[in-house]
Amino acid sequence: MSVTTKVGRNDPCPCGSGLKYKKCCFNRDKKNLDSLKTQYGQQYKIRFKQPADIEGIRQAGKLALAMLDIVEERIKPGITTDDINTWVHDYTIAHDAVPAPLNYRGFPKSVCVSVNEVICHGIPGKRVLKDGDIVNVDVTPILNGYYADTSKTFFVGTPSNDAVKIVAVARESLKRGMSMVKSGNTLGDVGWAIQDYAESQGCSVVREFVGHGVGFEFHEPPQILHYGRRGEGIMFLPGMVFTVEPMVNLGGRNLHILEDNWTAVTNDGSLSAQFEQTILVTEQGWESLTPFGL
Numbered sequence: 001m002s003v004t005t006k007v008g009r010n011d012p013c014p015c016g017s018g019l020k021y022k023k024c025c026f027n028r029d030k031k032n033l034d035s036l037k038t039q040y041g042q043q044y045k046i047r048f049k050q051p052a053d054i055e056g057i058r059q060a061g062k063l064a065l066a067m068l069d070i071v072e073e074r075i076k077p078g079i080t081t082d083d084i085n086t087w088v089h090d091y092t093i094a095h096d097a098v099p100a101p102l103n104y105r106g107f108p109k110s111v112c113v114s115v116n117e118v119i120c121h122g123i124p125g126k127r128v129l130k131d132g133d134i135v136n137v138d139v140t141p142i143l144n145g146y147y148a149d150t151s152k153t154f155f156v157g158t159p160s161n162d163a164v165k166i167v168a169v170a171r172e173s174l175k176r177g178m179s180m181v182k183s184g185n186t187l188g189d190v191g192w193a194i195q196d197y198a199e200s201q202g203c204s205v206v207r208e209f210v211g212h213g214v215g216f217e218f219h220e221p222p223q224i225l226h227y228g229r230r231g232e233g234i235m236f237l238p239g240m241v242f243t244v245e246p247m248v249n250l251g252g253r254n255l256h257i258l259e260d261n262w263t264a265v266t267n268d269g270s271l272s273a274q275f276e277q278t279i280l281v282t283e284q285g286w287e288s289l290t291p292f293g294l
């Protein structure tokens with residue numbers, strides 16, 4: 001079944017009839033796509049986004065990226081992870097937005113700050129950043145009711161060779177995962193691309209945390225696994241919005257959660273890095289609603 005509307009309405013129909021697409025298979029293809037969306041809504045509870053929703057998420061995404069830019073400018077040895085929380089919290093409020101992490105399932109702060117062997121969900125506090133640390137900062141503002149979720153891993157001062165490596169592999173893992181997103185490809189294609197690349201570099205992919213639908217809520221269906229097999233799972237369809245956010249470890253993939261019930265750390269103490277973007281499936285491929293270069 002064709003699930004793409006990549007062909008222009010006035011282009012020749014791909015079925016080979018010689019007619020214009022709009023005079024031939026266009027309506028049938030559109031019906032197929034609409035019925036598949038209805039099915040995915042009912043079966044998987046996926047909430048497709050309309051153009052006005054997409055614009056709302058895009059604006060939230062702009063705010064999220066502005067916060068990451070501020071963090072990037074100011075992060076340096078001697079600051080605390082709580083300082084980052086203050087910058088993000090105040091900037092969010094000053095722009096009439098709400099920090100989604102704050103009080104989310106009991107999370108006590110406005111941003112996740114994950115240092116070195118912390119994989120994700122680090123709680124800002126008194127920890128002082130030192131030269132050579134790597135720090136993931138994960139922000140999710142809610143603006144006019146719309147959520148955008150994005151993160152980057154920053155160097156503090158001068159990075160070690162290990163730090164340079166794991167950050168580069170995490171960055172490229174997200175890039176390769178995102179490049180598999182297009183209508184008709186499946187979730188498994190993204191997971192496969194990430195796992196195949198990260199493991200080829202001798203690194204490992206965390207399995208306990210996944211990407212997720214986003215926009216109307218913080219975490220919506222479907223889950224986006226960062227490992228898997230090509231062609232597995234459901235298809236991407238235009239109007240889906242979700243995150244891709246692979247967590248990649250320099251050593252093994254196993255983790256444990258600290259006493260605070262949030263902080264996830266590598267079992268072997270090896271470095272972990274992550275980049276995250278909020279992605280829209282378009283008719284042509286994808287668009288990042290939190291776009292930054294990778």
Ligand code: MF3
Pocket residue numbers: 100101102104105107111112121138139140149243245276
């Ligand atoms: N931002 C994280 C994600 O990418 C979720 C953090 S949940 C929190 O999905 F409660 F820790 F903020």
Ligand code: CO
Pocket residue numbers: 149211212243245276
């Ligand atoms: Co996320």
Ligand code: CO
Pocket residue numbers: 138139140149150151245276
């Ligand atoms: Co996030």
